[in-house]
Amino acid sequence: MRHPADSKTWKDVDQKWPDFASETRNLRLALSSDGFNPFHGNRTDYSSWPVLLSIYNLPSWLCMKRRYIMLCLLISGPTEPGNDIDVFLQPLIEDLQELWRGKQMYDAYKKESFMLRGILLWTISDYPALGNLSGNVIKGYNACTICIDETKATRLVNYRKTVIMRHRRWFPRNHPYRRQKSAFDNTVEKGVAPVPLTGEEVFQRVQHLRAHVFGKKQRQPRWKKGEPRPVWKKVSIFFQLEYWEFLPVRHVLDVMHIEKNICEALLGTLLNIPGKTKDRESVRLDMAEMGIRTELRPKTPGNKEKIESELLDGHNNIPEEIRWIAEGPNKNVPTFSGYRINGVTFNTKERDDTRQVQCSGVCVVTDIMLIQGKEKNIEHTSQTYYGVITSIWELDYNKFRVPIFRCNWVDMNRGVKVDDLGYTIINLNKLGFVNDPFVLGKHVKQVCYIDDPLEKHWYVVLKLPEKNWYEQCDDENDGSVEIELENELHLPMFPNVDELDEEKLVICGTKMNGFNSHDVTNVIIEPDFIVARFCPIPWKSLFDCIIGFMDMPN
Structure with missing residues (x-):
């Protein structure tokens, strides 16, 4: 193809809208967008997104010149617009809609007035930006915008990436590559290539996403096992153009990124360039598991085998505790409703609900390093996390035992605040850190939570004084993990x-x-x-x- 005029899209526009094609002065446009860092030399993370329009009415040696490319938008950073790029494109879409309807113009060369119209043929971008412009999912198991939900993806366990397979479906039925198992993925390809969806079919399949609300705080619903995986994220704003769904090709990839990525991967692997080669130990392990090129399986032991060999070597100066930890704890884990550590009794929330004494509230004080400002100054501070013990486990490493607490932790952004008197109050219903519930028993401090009558569902945090006494067990209470506190409060001299x-x-x-x-x-x-x-x-x-x-x- 020498010029976009040779493309199928150009010819389909001429055939579907002959009145538009009859006027040679009507504009045929292409939109391009990508992000760049204007402060790359200063090592500052920043992403600006220009949106450009190219005019295809010009000859091939002029249409890509800088003087004939229009800068329509400049989306400033500091972060990429992502899925919300439609918000910034809305004014441009309104102008393109008006241009399609036509604007009265004057031709100074022919000295006559005429109705100028324009059409956007396609967008040009790299693959991540294509997902933002088209609304397609471009990651995971449905990452192919052509195959859609017929994408055949495989998860490489060792390389830890999802790759799209089954490319041989596009070969003719009798092509010899379809039968070459060892050269590809150890399978014979008998499938048929999927047919790409038309614009009208895509527009029908994204109707359920019309209620999508743009904004960084809008979270996409998580995929649940057993449900069909999502294919689109939104209805693309370009469907507001009345001709968009009738175009055969709506989004194209720029050549530069394809050439750069493929060439770097090929040359880096062939020349074994450090940091560029794809020939890694994890890749060879995945190939061996697929049954191809098994002779390339790494013969050197992995990290796990190296650690095991060092532990078995008695000459290494490895502490006995590390050896027992490396063996792992006993798989039979006992649980407790109460546990005493350094003279302080901790109970589960279920046990506290049946008692008058509260011993399930805990807090953890951590040290945090913050990097602030352009100069990246390092500042050390502390952060306190509050929670309630839900279960107590004891890990048995044969030579020693480690108590750990499973807690419901309060979300630090939504569930913790300081009142007007300077006291910390928390909301135990607003939980966070659900993926990290465990904490070592020796790292927590006991606190008490008292109902705040001024705010419903909020509790005042009472920090208990440090104790300088230790556990003293007699024969009668040997092995007990319970601390009995007084049942009455003695207040000898209260003022009026x-x-x-x-x-x-x-x-x-x-x-x-x-x-x-x-x-x-x-x-x-x-x-x-x-x-x-x-x-x-x-x-x-x-x-x-x-x-x-x-x-x-x-």
């Missing part, structure tokens, strides 16, 4: 609330006698003081969950 005019009351030491119980809503225990907020609710119900903490030794 009616004599105080302050909005907040701080109760220190033991001068607490005579406290008016019906004026208190919430009490927050700190190591040396209690802060009480006032509201007419029963005093006793508030203190049921903190019975026993006041008289515990420091």
Whole structure:
């Protein structure tokens, strides 16, 4: 093909809209878009997306010149628009719709007025941008925009990538390559190539996506096992052009990316260029598992075999604990409803629901390294995560045992905040970190959660003082994991609330006698003081969950 005028799309436009083809001055356009980093030299992550229009009415040696290419949009970064590129393309689509209907223009050369019309033939992009413009899924098991849901993809276990196979379906039925098993994937190809969908068929199959809402915060529903895998992400905005669904080819790939990627892969593999070659140990393992080129299977042991051989070698200076950990724990894992660590008893939430003492609340303090600003300054800070123990496991490594807690952790963005008094309050219904529920028992600290009467479903975090006493077991309670706290709260000297005019009351030491119980809503225990907020609710119900903490030794 010497010029786009030789393409099937150009000829179909002339045949379907002869009135458009009769006017040689009507424009035939192509849209191109891709992202680039204007600050690449400064090592800054930034992505700008220009949208260009090329005019195909010009001869082949002029239509790709810079002076004849129009910059219609420049989508600034710092991140790529992704699936939301349709939002930025909306003004351009409206102009293309008006151009298709026609605009009255004046030809200065012929000195006459005429109706100028234009049509967008296709878009030009690399493969990731094609997914943004067309709405096709371009990753996973339906990544081929031609095969759609008939894509034959295979997951390479060792290489950890999904590859599209069955390319020999496009060969003629009697082609010798169809029968060459060892040269391809160890199978004889008997299938027939799928027929690409027309624009009208695609438009019909994406109607269920019309309700898609654009925006970075919109999450696509996760695919569930047993359901058909998705093929499209959205209805492409180009279908708003009334002629778009009748075009035979709507999206094309640019030659530069194809040539670059294929040439780099071929040359890098043939010349064994480090970082460019595809001949890796994982690839040879996958080929051997498929039954092809088995002679190339790596003979050197993998990482797992190397570690096992080093552990078996008695001359290596490897600690005994590491050897037992490498063997793995006993597969029979005991579970507990309560567990004592360094004199502190931890219970599961199910056990706490049947008791007056709360021992299931925990927190974990972690160190975080933040990189801020253009200068990438490093700052160290701490982050506290709050949760509730749901189960307690004990991993048995024969020589030692490791207790771990499975917890429901509170989402740090939606479920944790600080109130006006400076106290941390959490919402135990807003959970996060569902894929990382476990924590070592020695890494947690015990906390208590008290209902916040000012906000429903929110709890005030009570951090308990550190204990300097250790577990002392007698013969009668040997092996017990339960800590019995006092069932009554002894408050010897409460002051009278009616004599105080302050909005907040701080109760220190033991001068607490005579406290008016019906004026208190919430009490927050700190190591040396209690802060009480006032509201007419029963005093006793508030203190049921903190019975026993006041008289515990420091």
